[in-house]
Amino acid sequence: MRGTRSTATPSRPRVLLVTHHYPPEHGAPQRRWDTLTPRLLEAGVDVAVLTPPPHYPTGRLQDARAAYRPGSVSRGRHGERVVRTRFRPHAADLLSRTIDQAVAAGSAVVLGLRFFRHRPERPDVVVGTVPGIPSMFAAWLLARALRARLVIEMRDAWPDLIEPSGVLDARRSLTSRLLAGARAVVHRAVSRLQARADAVVTTTETFAQVLLERGVRHVAVVRNGTSFQPLTADDAPEPDPRDSDALPPARPLRAVYAGTVGRAQDLQSVVRAAANVARRGLPLDVRIVGAGARVPFLENLAAELDAPVTFVGPVPHEEVRRYYAWADTVVVSLRDWKPLEWTVPSKLYEVMASGAYATACVAGEAAALVSRSGAGSVVPPGDVDALTELWSGWASSGTVPEADPLAARWVAENADDDVLAERYLDLLGSLVGPLRATEGAR
Incomplete structure (x- = not known):
């Protein structure tokens, strides 16, 4: 998907994040956007999020309050608009988790069209994060439908991890052979979507180079960050x-x-x-x-x-x-x-x-x-x-x-949260116009 941005960019650029992992859950993907979001907001970017209710890592709903019910709209702790999608309680096995991710992604498309199709709410950029893989396809569908730019954020080396990780394992039986075909289809689909995105974000220089060699035109490196301070x-x-x-x-x-x-x-x-x-x-x-x-x-x-x-x-x-x-x-x-x-x-x-x-x-x-x-x-x-x-x-x-x-x-020089926010703002600015962090974000 290229060159399909809205014809009129609002004074405050709008970003719609599609992610399977978000606060109040704890983990590396959750922390990444918990630190990026306030810095984007301080720079004048409106941030909205499509994400399931908190259920990581147990697979069970962690909080039953109204703000986390599927279809609810609330404000995150930084002021971002959060729309909670449906999800499916899951066990630790891969199939159960994948079904949950697919349910959440499908719900994200439905709710995204419901809440963000009108011009005052329509995003300029849709960001889809991996994991899970279905989130990137939901982001692609929303970006096309809403005439927004598409950014795919690859926190890991997908689709290359499909085979060694045992996802869709195909070592034996007819079912496994069918899964082998599914694995190949998923691999091709992820690769094609990476190539069609307006930008792909990786967290390392090495994977960025791999994607460039495969023909992905716009790759940006925004590492994972940390606020961890020296031990005392x-x-x-x-x-x-x-x-x-x-x-x-x-x-x-x-x-x-x-x-x-x-x-x-x-x-x-x-x-x-x-x-x-x-x-x-x-x-x-x-x-x-x-x-x-x-x-x-x-x-x-x-x-x-x-x-x-x-x-x-x-x-x-x-x-x-x-x-x-x-x-x-x-x-x-x-x-x-x-x-x-x-x-x-x-x-x-x-x-x-x-x-x-x-x-x-x-x-x-x-x-x-x-x-x-x-x-x-x-x-x-x-x-x-x-x-x-x-x-x-x-x-x-x-x-x-x-x-x-x-x-x-x-x-401090390469994985500081403020440094990484500046890099994300540079990426968004390349898609919708120059953006810089304000002093309040530092």
């Missing part, structure tokens, strides 16, 4: 009288992972490495903080291997700081899937900003960033032996390196 003495948890400040043998080496516990994070390699270190007689304490579909599997694996891993569950964001201060190293982990080499997990920016030393089980752009900035030690994804050796060395010597201050400076 106030963040330290209450001392355990059984512990010492010294590393082993006085106390175990401490490692923490805090974030989504899913397939893409490959935390089974962390559990296996922890078990290996323990078998060598070296004290180790690993904490996995967060929720996700892989928690039951990992709990069973840790019990089977007698791994020194504790599963904490989700905690408030302020509590994450205490876990970072408690740990000697913070784990950032991704699977060894090729498309994940084109991504940088938002959690890495947080760790770099905190000043904690990272154990980075990543490749590609993320690994290069860690190495260049001195943010931590890089281990190839899925390499259990390499991770075992790294942690064993620290546990044996009683020392863990310190992160280079360059890492926190890099985040």
Whole structure:
């Protein structure tokens, strides 16, 4: 879809966001727009949102108040107009989640036409975010119907992640072969929509280059951001009288992972490495903080291997700081899937900003960033032996390196929320006219 903007742009440009994830939910996609929205509003951009009621990550409605009922219209905490779509309660499996995303996307089209088809409310730009994939198709339909520009925001390397992630797995049976055909259709559809969008937003330079090489004409890089501040003495948890400040043998080496516990994070390699270190007689304490579909599997694996891993569950964001201060190293982990080499997990920016030393089980752009900035030690994804050796060395010597201050400076210069808002405003300005953040947004 190209060149279909409204003939008369209002004095305040209008953006309509179609997303499956939005506050008051918590997560990386939710945080991204929770920080972008007030800065766009301060710059004179009207923001409206089509999104389901809060139901992430459980799949069940989190709040039954009237403002979250499907079809309701309310104001978000920054003053943005929020229209809540229908959704389908879901379980952790892929099919159930995909149906939920499709229901929400279909509802977004219906409600979008109902509330935004008249000229005073009609958007200049429709932004569709991924995940989930159906949101981008809903955004495309709305952009065409409302004669608006289309921006597709790819937070991950879709459609390339379809095959390695196991989405529409096609390894066996007639059903699987049918799913293989569906996978190919989805891959082509996503690629064509990326090519037809007026702009595609990626969060990394690497994936932007991939899309440019595929013929996508306008690609903008707006990284994920963080407001995480360096750790201080106030963040330290209450001392355990059984512990010492010294590393082993006085106390175990401490490692923490805090974030989504899913397939893409490959935390089974962390559990296996922890078990290996323990078998060598070296004290180790690993904490996995967060929720996700892989928690039951990992709990069973840790019990089977007698791994020194504790599963904490989700905690408030302020509590994450205490876990970072408690740990000697913070784990950032991704699977060894090729498309994940084109991504940088938002959690890495947080760790770099905190000043904690990272154990980075990543490749590609993320690994290069860690190495260049001195943010931590890089281990190839899925390499259990390499991770075992790294942690064993620290546990044996009683020392863990310190992160280079360059890492926190890099985040301040490249992943600061105000910097990212300026880049989004530049993108919108290229579509509807020059925009700049006001002093109030800084």
